[in-house]
Amino acid sequence: MSTLETYFGFWTPTIFILFFCLAMLLCYLLSLFAKKGFAYSKNKAQPFVSGNAYSELNLIRASDYFWGFFKATENYYDFIKSIHTGLVNDYISWFIGVISVMLIVVFAGVIIWG
Amino acid sequence: MIDFLHQNGLALLIAFPLLSAFLIPLIEKISKSLRNIYILFAVFSTTSLAMFLAQSIFAFGPLVYTMGAQHPGLTMPSGLTIPVRIILLADAFSAFMIVSSSIALIASAIYSLGSVKRSLGKYFSLFFVMSASIFGIICTGDLFNLFVFIEICSIASAGLVAFRKEKAESTIAAYNYLIVSSIASLMILFSIGIIYGQYGVLNMAAVAKLIKFSFVDNFAIVLLVSGLALKCGAVPLHFWVPDAYGRAPSGISAFLVVASQASLYALFRVSFTLFGAFFLIKLLSLAIIVLGVLSMFVGVTMALAQKDIKKLMAYHSMSQTGYMLLGVGLGLYSINTPLSDVGFFAMAGGLFHIINNAMYKGLLFLTAGAIIYATGQRDLNKLGGLARKMPYTTIFFMIGAAAIAGLPPTNGFASKLLIYESAFIFNPILSIVALIVSVFTLVSFVKIFCSAFLGPERNEFKNIKEVPCAMHFAMAFLSVLIILFGIFPDLILNAIVKPAASALLNSLAYMGAVF
């Protein structure tokens, strides 16, 4: 039985898998109580999108997933997408910027605590 | 024979892939199937040599190889007090990275045998040069040798990123990557020059012994840490990552992850062993932790908004690097404080995350490559309903997505659990950010899964077939390892990760192997 000891407690994957299999077994036993002979492909309901019948397939694309999240965080995404230009000039400007910030921090630390 | 391998193994580990890289174009002139057989032979012998060396390092302690001496263990000949030759020194942390790189090497090479359709000989020449340079970064004990191998790695990988040259996007991505890489390497060379000018030695163990942290050394430390962080893909310096990983051929994207992790190895080796006794080590570790947290957050939020599969996965790769930086940064922060036990667990989590990341990120890049190979389409808006025709790829993708999001029985959960629990003691906000980033990771992989694999079938994909066997073998190999590492995490932790973490913390043992 393999156990991962962390600082607070432990985690045993084999017990997790055991309980997972037990849950699967329960689901299977429950499914034996179902109505026999239900043909899934014949009794399919048509999908509804926002109350309207969804007649054309492939209308919802991947860019429309989680649109509420993207609308709510629009300011953050505008800022972040405007930083990610494809130009190599900006990449090196960021590098120089990070080096200067770290130098200021380290030399301030040397002066204060050195 | 075993003795010969034991003594000269480190040099062979670097020399044999280089030799294969130069033999492959010659063998290609004879026949193509002989070249494929030789490639398989070279990959398997390199990996078995790597595993043998790793096992002997874990069993017997650090291995030393002095280039050009009469006997490989003779680091200081004829009574000198400092080592004068180039020394290859591999301790338990290097052995851990060797294991991680060789797993990704097998998967990437076998995948490429199936997916690269033309100029396979040139591809594998560059591939073997890149793998030789990665083993060189991991095994070297000399600062300038580290710079040389980092440059070789960036040149070889830039050549591989631009491999599909019929599209100019790959070439401009490789151009950006090469410029950014060479600036980083030049800054690293600058700081190595400063260290040499101060102390007169280039060997890492000798510098660790002699270093006195004068005023100019702070400049060297900052340049070295930022240059190496740029090569890893930490956040404000990450802009080359989505272009380079997203436009490379898929086998190479999986292997570029290993190249970034080799730079992460160099960063940790320099921080712990060379600058372990720095009086401002808390500031340095705070810098690494801040880089880690920013990487996690910015990586995953940019990843949610992408439409291109491989660019999305490249942003995720950056965010997982943030976890490793966070874990090991916490370990660095708590070196001599009362919280050093918790710091040890954080470091163990960060290091375990390195090997897990190589496996599941490699698997995800390989599945994305399989989708692109089968359908020719990279845009998520135009994909749909692939699970009917490509069932095996779907299963491998599900395992990889579960691993990266940290779902239970995979290995991603084991390493993330260690990082969450240890980060909680230092500051609860770190743990909260890590958990939120995990949730966002799961969200974006659900997005890819639903839009690419589920859904109604599209007309243009009615005739696609499954990808070739070689690609399946590579993906299956990685999936099996992910599940095995997830079911027996403590075996892996006690055998590989904890010795690596203690070797990293114990810089005296590193110095003792040379002196």
Place this chain on the structure above:
Amino acid sequence: MLIGFYAIIFRRNLIKIAMGVSIIASGINLFLIAIGYRHEGVVPIFTSAAIKAGEAQAKMVLPVPQALTLTSIVISLAVTALMLSFAVVIYKKTNTLDIKEIKEALNID
């Protein structure tokens, strides 16, 4: 070195950016050689002119940084060659060398 950084940050032509990297590399090579200078030192080769009569050993300039500089020159040669060949391939496909126009021509987001 600062001239090199100016070229990389403010110039938009692909070849000028590659030249900037080359200038930075030259600056660092000069720095490496200058580290090895010893006052009144001679070339680090054992010739008879260096060993004067009555002196056991002459003062020599350090030889190790010269080896480091040679290695660095060769590496920057390889990097410059690769960068310029990438620039040639990009020019053949998009017929321009300006990075903003390349970004628009290829629709990289």
